Amino acid sequence: MKAHSKWLTAPLAAGLSAALLSGCGTEQGGSGGSGDGVRVGMSDEILATDPAAGYDPGSWLLFNNVFQSLLAFPKGGFEPEPEAADKCGFAGGSKVYTCTLRDGLTFSNGNKLTSEDVKFSFERALKIDDPSGPAPLLSTIDKIETPDERTVVFHLKVPDATFPSKIASGAGSIVDHREYPADALRTDGKATGSGPYKLESISDTAATFTANDGYRGLARPKNNGITLKLYRGDRAALAKALADGDVDIAYRGLSADDIAALETSDTTDDKGIEVIQGSSAEVQHLVFNMKDPVVGKLGVRKAIAHLVDREALVEHVYKSTATPLYSIVPTGIAGHNTAFFDTYGTPDAAKAKKALRSAGITDKVKLTLWSTPSRYGPATDQELKAIAGQLNESGLFDADVKSVAYDQYEKDIEAGKYGVYVKGWVPDYPDADNFTSPFFGEGNVLGNHYENAAITGRLLPETAAITDRAGTGDEYGQLQNLVAEELPMLPLWQGKQYAVARDDITGLEWTLDASTVFRFWEIRKG
Numbered sequence: 001m002k003a004h005s006k007w008l009t010a011p012l013a014a015g016l017s018a019a020l021l022s023g024c025g026t027e028q029g030g031s032g033g034s035g036d037g038v039r040v041g042m043s044d045e046i047l048a049t050d051p052a053a054g055y056d057p058g059s060w061l062l063f064n065n066v067f068q069s070l071l072a073f074p075k076g077g078f079e080p081e082p083e084a085a086d087k088c089g090f091a092g093g094s095k096v097y098t099c100t101l102r103d104g105l106t107f108s109n110g111n112k113l114t115s116e117d118v119k120f121s122f123e124r125a126l127k128i129d130d131p132s133g134p135a136p137l138l139s140t141i142d143k144i145e146t147p148d149e150r151t152v153v154f155h156l157k158v159p160d161a162t163f164p165s166k167i168a169s170g171a172g173s174i175v176d177h178r179e180y181p182a183d184a185l186r187t188d189g190k191a192t193g194s195g196p197y198k199l200e201s202i203s204d205t206a207a208t209f210t211a212n213d214g215y216r217g218l219a220r221p222k223n224n225g226i227t228l229k230l231y232r233g234d235r236a237a238l239a240k241a242l243a244d245g246d247v248d249i250a251y252r253g254l255s256a257d258d259i260a261a262l263e264t265s266d267t268t269d270d271k272g273i274e275v276i277q278g279s280s281a282e283v284q285h286l287v288f289n290m291k292d293p294v295v296g297k298l299g300v301r302k303a304i305a306h307l308v309d310r311e312a313l314v315e316h317v318y319k320s321t322a323t324p325l326y327s328i329v330p331t332g333i334a335g336h337n338t339a340f341f342d343t344y345g346t347p348d349a350a351k352a353k354k355a356l357r358s359a360g361i362t363d364k365v366k367l368t369l370w371s372t373p374s375r376y377g378p379a380t381d382q383e384l385k386a387i388a389g390q391l392n393e394s395g396l397f398d399a400d401v402k403s404v405a406y407d408q409y410e411k412d413i414e415a416g417k418y419g420v421y422v423k424g425w426v427p428d429y430p431d432a433d434n435f436t437s438p439f440f441g442e443g444n445v446l447g448n449h450y451e452n453a454a455i456t457g458r459l460l461p462e463t464a465a466i467t468d469r470a471g472t473g474d475e476y477g478q479l480q481n482l483v484a485e486e487l488p489m490l491p492l493w494q495g496k497q498y499a500v501a502r503d504d505i506t507g508l509e510w511t512l513d514a515s516t517v518f519r520f521w522e523i524r525k526g
Contacts, residue, residue, distance in 0.1 A: 041247035051173035060170040067193035069172030073515035080168035094159035115146035120177040134171030159465035165429035260319035278512020282495035292419035299359025306352035334431030336386030339484035372409040452486035
């Protein structure tokens, strides 16, 4: 299995709150009225306009607004609903999935959208199999049939009840077979979809979108277009743009200090700035290399689990912009439990000492925690230093922290050089499967040499076959309890989503949920 979920990315705005609260500029530009165009600034780049290639947050933002998928996640909901499809359903024990398209679908160029385009889009993504593309999410597809222009039948290799969620994500984007090559990526930088918006132009610094008048689906755009300004990690430039009124919204990557400062400042409202908080399923874990001579010992891992104080981490390091996580499946996702709290409770040095002594360890445990701020943000180093401090304060550990660039970090993990390291995770779709199969299935993406036959041979296949996703609690509970006992990883925190906007912007709360879909159409200016 490829590492197919979108890993957490680095924070954007170390200087955002300072710029906004110091009064550096007044709102300029823009037009004020219902349905006006909205200017959004973000730190991410858009690395791809072709759905067969992109897997980064910026690219999926484009895909989710320009292309249709057969199903889509409703605002605030986890159950996919028909979008380009009029209806979809399983037959044959979660191995045959049939969709009937809406009548009258067209692409933004006027071409008719039929089942041929749907079949072409999925087969194309699988054939191209781009290293940065979504093909792994579609790997359970065996063959696709199109008995008529409006019917698509997916035959799956194995029962896969999560298939609707997978194709409701950016991986399910439908392209026009007349404009995209079947065996290569489109290279002209254009995008032809049937979604609520059309991509008018794109460069390294900006992308412009207009409402697609020919769109037929569930979205009802509340603006006539979006201008997306790409600051490519330039924190000061984004801060100044929002303070000066050059953008209406700052989205993605806001640092914990910035959010905390803005939320508690008496002057934020006076300057026409509002902080919008949404839910998120982004998580972070401490990962243990099961072959490491130190943390390969269960007693050491249990001692760490008894000492890590998540409450202190989210309060002091993340300024309460995250919440403590005691499970593999995060809060709000069906299958969540509190296995790690139930097993290890609150921090307890006496229990940690007992775990070490039971393993025959009487000396201080020398340990290095590995970090990479370039991927997960500068707070990651601070967080791991705080964890090392918690371990050392117990008198049981001699822990330190080393931080390396992300490219080297990934190579070293693959080579098995680290005993303890940090990993962040952004789900492709809001289902417990996306927090378990990649971590504990065959060829898991964590690189920590963990295997459990009960998980891979029974629990994951059983949950994959259950079409009622709310009915997977027992199986996912068993899985999380096993992981809590064997400790190949230790959950740390679950994030929250934030955007900062001028006070004439509404609807942002409907773009910030665990589906990770940033819905252009919900945003209104004026």
